[in-house]
Amino acid sequence: MDALSEVYKDHPLSLHEITPFDFNSVQLPVPDSHAWPPSSHPVVSPNEQLSSIPVVDLRDHDAVEVIRRGCETWGVFQVVNHGVTQQLVEEVESQTRRLFSLPLRQKMAALRTPGGSTGYGVARITPFFSKLMWHEGFTIIGSSADHAGKLWPDDYLGFCNVMDEYQKRMKILAEELLSLILKSLNIPQGRVNWGDLTGEAEGPTMALQLNSYPTCPDPTQTIGLAPHTDSFLFTILHQSDSDGLQIFKDGVGWVPVDPVPGALVVNIGDLLHIISNGQFPSVLHRAVTNRTMHRVSVAYFYGPPMDFQLSPVVNSSHECPCYRSLKVKEYISIRSKHLDRALSMIRI
Numbered sequence: 079m080d081a082l083s084e085v086y087k088d089h090p091l092s093l094h095e096i097t098p099f100d101f102n103s104v105q106l107p108v109p110d111s112h113a114w115p116p117s118s119h120p121v122v123s124p125n126e127q128l129s130s131i132p133v134v135d136l137r138d139h140d141a142v143e144v145i146r147r148g149c150e151t152w153g154v155f156q157v158v159n160h161g162v163t164q165q166l167v168e169e170v171e172s173q174t175r176r177l178f179s180l181p182l183r184q185k186m187a188a189l190r191t192p193g194g195s196t197g198y199g200v201a202r203i204t205p206f207f208s209k210l211m212w213h214e215g216f217t218i219i220g221s222s223a224d225h226a227g228k229l230w231p232d233d234y235l236g237f238c239n240v241m242d243e244y245q246k247r248m249k250i251l252a253e254e255l256l257s258l259i260l261k262s263l264n265i266p267q268g269r270v271n272w273g274d275l276t277g278e279a280e281g282p283t284m285a286l287q288l289n290s291y292p293t294c295p296d297p298t299q300t301i302g303l304a305p306h307t308d309s310f311l312f313t314i315l316h317q318s319d320s321d322g323l324q325i326f327k328d329g330v331g332w333v334p335v336d337p338v339p340g341a342l343v344v345n346i347g348d349l350l351h352i353i354s355n356g357q358f359p360s361v362l363h364r365a366v367t368n369r370t371m372h373r374v375s376v377a378y379f380y381g382p383p384m385d386f387q388l389s390p391v392v393n394s395s396h397e398c399p400c401y402r403s404l405k406v407k408e409y410i411s412i413r414s415k416h417l418d419r420a421l422s423m424i425r426i
């Protein structure tokens with residue numbers, strides 16, 4: 079059993095909290111189950127021109143400084159020259175589209191189990207909201223062969239090979255980004271060295287989340303993915319070249335993260351917020367829907383091993399930790415029950 083399922087198994091969801099909607103049959107008006115109240119309609123800030131989310135060129139000598147600015151000011155940055163080939167990114171997107179274009183009954187063959195963490199289903203945050211999202215997802219941890227074999231019994235290798243290769247490349251990129259992010263925080267790599275600190279050979283926690291936002295007859299009153307922060311250290315997101323991702327910035331409001339050709343988006347998550355002792359915000363973000371384009375995105379979540387003892391790193395004897403020390407699995411478990419209240423529950 080993968081490390082995430084180990085944590086989620088104590089908090090199983092019921093089948094109706096996992097099963098996606100059949101978006102193919104929808105016409106106006108959108109069903110009441112998916113029509114969000116006016117206070118939640120996805121309106122963008124009139125001050126969005128104030129936004130200047132940094133684009134980091136990993137080959138530039140000032141990459142660490144631009145990363146620090148992005149993380150501190152926005153909790154997000156985009157990255158180019160990241161070493162992942164355009165061809166691989168396009169293959170992942172095309173396999174993702176292939177999966178979500180299947181009829182619902184076929185996708186249901188790979189439905190996530192109530193206590194499980196991988197396979198087809200709605201977003202894990204669904205039970206925390208009274209309305210449903212215009213979204214379906216597919217989660218991969220390690221090999222995707224079991225689920226892909228149920229979707230395409232005679233033809234699943236193409237999908238699996240691409241997802242394996244992408245996860246391999248993402249891990250390399252994530253390790254490089256982690257090292258730059260720690261530099262930008264003046265944290266010596268040794269302070270958060272999973273191998274040394276756990277004394278175990280357990281690797282980082284990683285998951286690949288394929289997201290699909292079918293075309294929607296009324297994007298003004300629907301939400302693709304409701305506002306949330308990501309739980310791990312950071313997320314590397316391919317959002318294809320269709321906009322839809324928005325972040326919330328205090329004093330500005332909701333700001334679109336405009337797609338930059340060839341760039342990947344990096345979102346800071348809760349665990350890095352904790353390690354940075356609050357210096358880097360874990361960014362609140364959401365995805366909005368589109369009337370004419372079926373948008374897909376591919377999110378790679380990266381975090382320490384589940385048994386890693388997490389603590390804020392303080393740089394001087396005058397600074398006090400804002401959060402108590404706890405194991406990653408304890409934090410993920412608190413979050414699976416309390417979502418956005420989790421951080422305040424571990425605040426000192």
Ligand SMILES: O=C(O)CCC(=O)C(=O)O
Binds near residue numbers: 374
């Ligand atoms: O689709 C997007 O742009 C955002 C996806 C996301 O936030 C997630 O998978 O956690």
Ligand SMILES: [Fe+2]
Binds near residue numbers: 306307308313363
């Ligand atoms: Fe997210």
